[in-house]
Amino acid sequence: MAPVGADPGTMTPMPSAAHDDSSASGPSKADPRADYTRHLEARRAQLAEAIRRHVSFGNLRAAVFLAGLAAAYAAFVWSWFSGWWLLAFAAAFFWAGGQLERAINTRARFTRSVMFYERALARLDGRWAGTGGETGERFLHDEHLYAHDLDLFGEASLFELLSSARTRIGEDTLAAWLKAPADPSTVRGRQQAVVELAPRTDLREDLAVMGENLRTGVNAEALAVWGERPPKLASPAVPAWAWALSAAGALAVAAAVAWLAAFFEFVTIDAGRLSAFRAYAAITYTVCLAVRWRFLASMSVILHDVEDAAHDLGLLSAVVGSIVGTALIAFGGRSSQTAIPFGPYLAAAGFIALLWGERLVQLYQQWFFR
Numbered sequence: 001m002a003p004v005g006a007d008p009g010t011m012t013p014m015p016s017a018a019h020d021d022s023s024a025s026g027p028s029k030a031d032p033r034a035d036y037t038r039h040l041e042a043r044r045a046q047l048a049e050a051i052r053r054h055v056s057f058g059n060l061r062a063a064v065f066l067a068g069l070a071a072a073y074a075a076f077v078w079s080w081f082s083g084w085w086l087l088a089f090a091a092a093f094f095w096a097g098g099q100l101e102r103a104i105n106t107r108a109r110f111t112r113s114v115m116f117y118e119r120a121l122a123r124l125d126g127r128w129a130g131t132g133g134e135t136g137e138r139f140l141h142d143e144h145l146y147a148h149d150l151d152l153f154g155e156a157s158l159f160e161l162l163s164s165a166r167t168r169i170g171e172d173t174l175a176a177w178l179k180a181p182a183d184p185s186t187v188r189g190r191q192q193a194v195v196e197l198a199p200r201t202d203l204r205e206d207l208a209v210m211g212e213n214l215r216t217g218v219n220a221e222a223l224a225v226w227g228e229r230p231p232k233l234a235s236p237a238v239p240a241w242a243w244a245l246s247a248a249g250a251l252a253v254a255a256a257v258a259w260l261a262a263f264f265e266f267v268t269i270d271a272g273r274l275s276a277f278r279a280y281a282a283i284t285y286t287v288c289l290a291v292r293w294r295f296l297a298s299m300s301v302i303l304h305d306v307e308d309a310a311h312d313l314g315l316l317s318a319v320v321g322s323i324v325g326t327a328l329i330a331f332g333g334r335s336s337q338t339a340i341p342f343g344p345y346l347a348a349a350g351f352i353a354l355l356w357g358e359r360l361v362q363l364y365q366q367w368f369f370r
Contacts (some may be wrong), residue, residue: 040117047110061096110210129156139175252284
């Protein structure tokens with residue numbers, strides 16, 4: 001398996017038998033600068049289009065919102081048309097919101113891609129120090145024999161030059177390689193891994209831009225601990241009172257909807273029933289708030305742990321998908337334009353991490369930290 005810490009773009013690539021579909025030929029085999037420049041120009045053009053879509057859908061959503069306010073005033077104050085027509089404005093508003101969210105995510109993704117290639121070119125030009133790379137200062141210890149003398153870690157260090165790791169365990173692995181010698185066969189194996197990764201520019205880009213920002217990643221040890229932690233709930237079964245409260249809450253929502261429909265004169269309901277609907281919804285809401293307050297502390301701990309694990313599983317599934325997708329392109333006859341379902345890789349990542357996460361971490365450390 002190729003190392004996740006070293007950046008192949010800083011070394012001269014040797015001929016390789018396996019290449020991905022998008023960069024197997026052309027400048028990436030012999031001229032990384034030309035390959036990075038070509039990719040950077042393409043990503044900048046895509047970023048400009050993503051920015052245009054972001055602005056367009058943002059303006060469209062604001063326009064739909066203002067038009068909806070004007071339509072509501074015309075419907076309920078001037079009675080020009082039925083209030084049911086406002087559902088069309090609501091649907092358009094939510095559609096524009098969904099498109100806006102996609103445009104924001106696309107813009108963020110291409111922004112990180114541009115940063116990836118700009119930093120790659122900066123390395124080739126010798127301008128890599130301080131360009132956003134991890135400095136590895138947490139690995140700098142005074143007792144190490146040569147870390148200070150050779151500037152292995154810290155600002156403008158060898159670690160900052162080489163590292164494009166996306167996970168803490170990748171950073172740990174690269175730091176261990178720099179801090180300790182290795183036998184010749186191990187060194188040759190690492191160099192061969194660099195050779196295999198060097199022409200796969202698109203794969204390295206995908207791995208580099210994953211996550212919400214450039215410094216998040218899978219904490220494999222914490223994920224394995226979470227998967228094997230005993231359950232915090234006393235029983236996996238849902239108590240009967242929870243089912244009853246859920247049913248009461250659903251009826252309260254229905255009562256609130258009926259009250260709103262009557263308020264806006266969509267339906268006609270007598271005053272007595274409206275008062276009963278209001279009272280029932282208020283009482284149920286108060287009970288739900290009391291129950292939530294009772295279990296707030298334990299719920300917060302559980303939800304916090306689940307949120308952290310979900311982030312790690314999502315990133316891990318993206319890594320699995322990138323590796324499998326590259327294998328399908330190289331050996332399965334798939335095109336880089338063929339869509340591949342994301343769901344199976346999310347399930348595979350969760351299954352692997354929860355069942356064998358700790359064992360995989362131990363094997364990884366045995367292979368690379370020995």
